[in-house]
Amino acid sequence: MSRGLPVELTSFVGRRVELAEGRRMLRSARPVTLVGPGGVGKTRLAQRLARQVERVFPDGVVLVELAALQDAASLSTTIAGALGIDPQDFAPDVAITAYLRTRRLLLVLDNCEHVLDACHDLVAGLLSDAPDLRVLATSRQPLGLPEEHVMVIGTLAVPTAEEAAAGRVGHADAVALLADRARAVAPGFRVDAGNAALVARLCRALDGIPLAIELAAPRLRVLALAQLVDRLDEPLALLTTGPRDAPGRHQTLRAVIDWSYELCTPQEQALWARMSVFEGGADHDAVEAVGGEPGSSVADALAGLVDKSIVISTAVDDRPRYRMLETIREYGAERLAERGEEDGARRRHQEHFVRFARSARTSAVGADQLGWLARVSLDLGNVRAAFEHSLARDDAASALEMATSLVWFWSPGGAPDEGAKWFTRALACADDESPPLLHALAAAAILAGDRSDVDTALAVAQRAATLPVRGDDAADRAARWILEATGAIAGGDLSTAEAAYREALAAYQEAGDLFGQLECWAMVGVTTGYLGRTDEAVATLAQGRLVCEAHGEVIMRGQLLDYTAVLLTRAGRSREALGAIKQCLSNWSIRRPFVLVSALLQAAQIFADEGEEATAAGLLGARERIWDDHGLLPGPFSADEARAAVRKKAVDVLGEESFQEAFDAGYAMTRAQAVGLVLGRELSDPHPPSSDATAVLSKRERQVAQLLATGSTNKQIAAELTISSRTAEGHVAKVMDKLGVTSREQVAAWLVGAQE
Missing domain, CATH: 1.10.10 (Arc Repressor Mutant, subunit A)
Structure with a gap:
């Protein structure tokens, strides 16, 4: 006997894991509740689960729909009616208990949330008096029974941005549901490489909510997929018409959420x-x-x-x-x-x-x-x-404080472009009377140095020079010395820069600012080294590392080790440099990108000098991939000459073709493989390399290619990816060069061909 289980008019899509878990729960628990937000598909899942376990219950499965129930006092009467019981002279709950006491039956209570207390009390009593009864409930919150097993029903899986960029979206349940429902109204609809990115955007915009997808799919009868995606800025307004036979609260997405709000x-x-x-x-x-x-x-x-x-x-x-x-x-x-x-x-x-x-x-x-x-x-x-x-709110002081407080996050190499945009906007709104301005200018100067942004470095130094000197505490002195050092670096005056950084270091020590101290230890060491005093520079950087170790700091410790390797390599002390590189990379998983690419370049130089040109070429390729993935800009001391020298040495020995093969093999490496090559041991990597044809492009380049294929301009690409226009132009040129194409249309065609 199955009472009330409706005929499935549309196919059931996905939920294999949930169905298996639901069957397991019903074998071991008597009350099981499927819990989740409105529109997530709890009702449909419960019905499918009930059909799958129906044969286990000789006395059948009975579905009781409670959504329309207005009065909790009518709960027993509603359940009795679903069971086919006429209470006559008995109270409904007494009649239900008597009926179920000797039966092995699955009772499905759908939509309990608005009569939760009544459901709790009734189910508790029934389970106590009917030992072979199983209850499967759906609700937006658990019934609260001591023995209750709860399964939280989430939204359907949607493709990640990376999967969408590679055209691998068909495995996601949200995509499968959309495709199935879309074919019902537009028989020619299919998900392919040409529309995979749009399908993924649509499913993500709908949060993978089954009801939202069910409501969106019919729109494809009158709208193109791209038009539907464009209109989803306001999904609650768009998704307003559902199947006529659906419950009223499921006719629109808004009605579903209204129902939850009222509860x-x-x-x-x-x-x-x-x-x-x-x-x-x-x-x-x-x-x-x-x-x-x-x-x-x-x-x-x-x-x-x-x-x-x-x-x-x-x-x-x-x-x-x-x-x-x-x-x-x-x-x-x-x-x-x-x-x-x-x-x-x-x-x-x-x-x-x-x-x-x-x-x-x-x-x-x-x-x-x-x-x-x-x-x-x-x-x-x-x-x-x-x-x-x-x-x-024209609150420049708060904006400046946030930008300044997070300079340790943007620098060195974490997300310097975004940090620079913050400072540009905040500084443009601030007047010279703003209290945080001096320290914001110093932080902007540090970030400009990390990005080799000479124009910004000079601009902030010049603006700072016009500020009145209000106080003379240690933090203020440190900021002024940092700004003087930045201006000197930008002007190529390393001696003045070194002296200013030493003054800033002393002031930061007095102020107790650890981040400022470590920045100064690094820059005193680098400027000293580039002035030719390598031993003194290495000792200075070692002092900075001792400060890191004393405080448990790890990021700047890697930066200091990398700078040590750079200076030792410049001095021809390859063995010592390789030791510093290996220390730097020993915690490679926490390295920031700028440090990692620098360390790999130093290693490539050393391997090339020692006659291992193929390894050097592979490390250059691995470095290039990380650089591309993160859209990095050069650091404070350009590595272009060193990179060119390694390449020339490797090409001279290997020849252009063999060099390119080794370089391409390195470009395809994961970070773990590249670091393992330097350390001389294999490292585990949770992200294996992709076998997709688009692997010829880096992660960032694949994002650029997808945007190019949709007709985005370089300016639009820069805005979408939060990068500078110059960086966007560089990525576009590199994408087209790697693909051997000259137009956006050819990029789109290449992507389709690569993904078929």
Whole structure:
């Protein structure tokens, strides 16, 4: 007997893992609840699961749909009716218990969230009195039974950006569902290399929510795929028509979310709206700072939103983190505006992340450095939003403080282009009376030095020279000396630069600024070395490493070791240089890109000098791949001459063809393989090299190629990838050179051919 299980009018797509787990749970647990946000497909999954286990229940499977139930008091009557029971002289719950007591049956209760307490009480009683009963429930939060097994139903898998760039999207369940439903309204529709990137964008824009995909697919009857993607800036407005036989709340995506909103308490509704200002989620401290009323806690409301599947809770390095699907967040943003709280929430968000950046500056250069690096990376969307809000409010002081506090994150080589854009915008808004200006100019100078941006270095040094000298504390003196040193470096005056960096080092030591000290140890060592005093420079860099080791700092330690290798290689002391390189690369997984490419170049020089030209050529190729992937600019002391010298030596011995083969083999290496080549041992790598035809292009070049294929200009590519126009132009030229093409249309054709 199966009562109420509807005929499947459309094919069931995906969910193999969930179905297997559901079958396992039903074998070992009596109450099982499928929990997830609205529109995620809990009902359809429960029905498919019930069909798969139906033969295990000799007395059948009974589906009870509760969505239309208006009164919790009618729950027993509704279940009795689904079971075909006429209670007559007995109360419905008594009649149900009597009916189920001797039966082996699966009772499916669909959409319990709005009658949760009543479901809890009734199911608890039934399980106690009917030993062979199994209950499968769907709800936006668990029933709360002690023995309940809960399976959280997530959204469908969507392709990653890398998979989309390579045209490998067909394996994702979200794509499979879209393709299936699209063919029903547009029989010629198929996913291929030509539209894979657009399909992936569509599925990601819809968060992989099955209902959203089901609502979007019929639009392909009248819209081209590209047009549909363009219109998805406001998915809640677009996805408004569903199948006529679907429940009312499933006719539109908005209706589904409205249903969830109405089930929330006023405190949960307020927190939902306020949390919409977060970009990419937030930890508990941020939620508390932005979402709470003064003197109140958000813990109960946050727990309620998690229970109701509005907020998704995950653990990152054992720290709880909370996020919403983009469609849920968009809905919250609308509610926030309706409540008139948008300005207040964004102001609290900005203030919290200014404090966050400040804490990062004081804590990140030390034993918890990698933890802070991960934390800032995780909250980078929020930090960017806070920066934008600072500028929108003409709060240049906060923007300057954020940029300055995070210079350790942008430098050296982490994301220098983005950091430079921050400083450019913040400095343009600041007047000379702004208190953080001097220190912001010093931080901008450090970043300009790392990027070999001579024009910016000179500009910030000149602006600093016009500022009045207000105070004479150690931090102010250090900033002024850094700016003098930067101007000297830009002007080629290494002697003045060395002396200024030594003064800055002393001032940073007095101020207790560890990041500033380490920057100065590095630059004193480099300038001394380039002035020809190699032994003194190596000793200076070693002193800096001792400071790193004393504080548990790892990133600048790698930078100092790399600079040591550069100076020793220049002095012809290859054996010592190789030792420094191996120390630098021993923790290769945490190396920043600029350090890694520099260390690989020094190693290539040494191998070439020692007659291992093929190895040197391979390391040049590996270095080039990392450089391309990250869109790096040259460092403060250009390596162009050294790279050209290694290439010439290798070509002279190997010949052009053999050199290119070795170079290409190195270009195809993973970072682990390249570092292992230097260290003389094999390293494990969680990211094996791609066998895709597009592997001839680096990760960044594949992104550029995809944008070229869509007709993007160099300026648009730069904006999309957050790189400079000059860098974008370089990538475009390299893509076309590698592919042997001369137009964007040819790039598109090549991509299609490579992915078929």
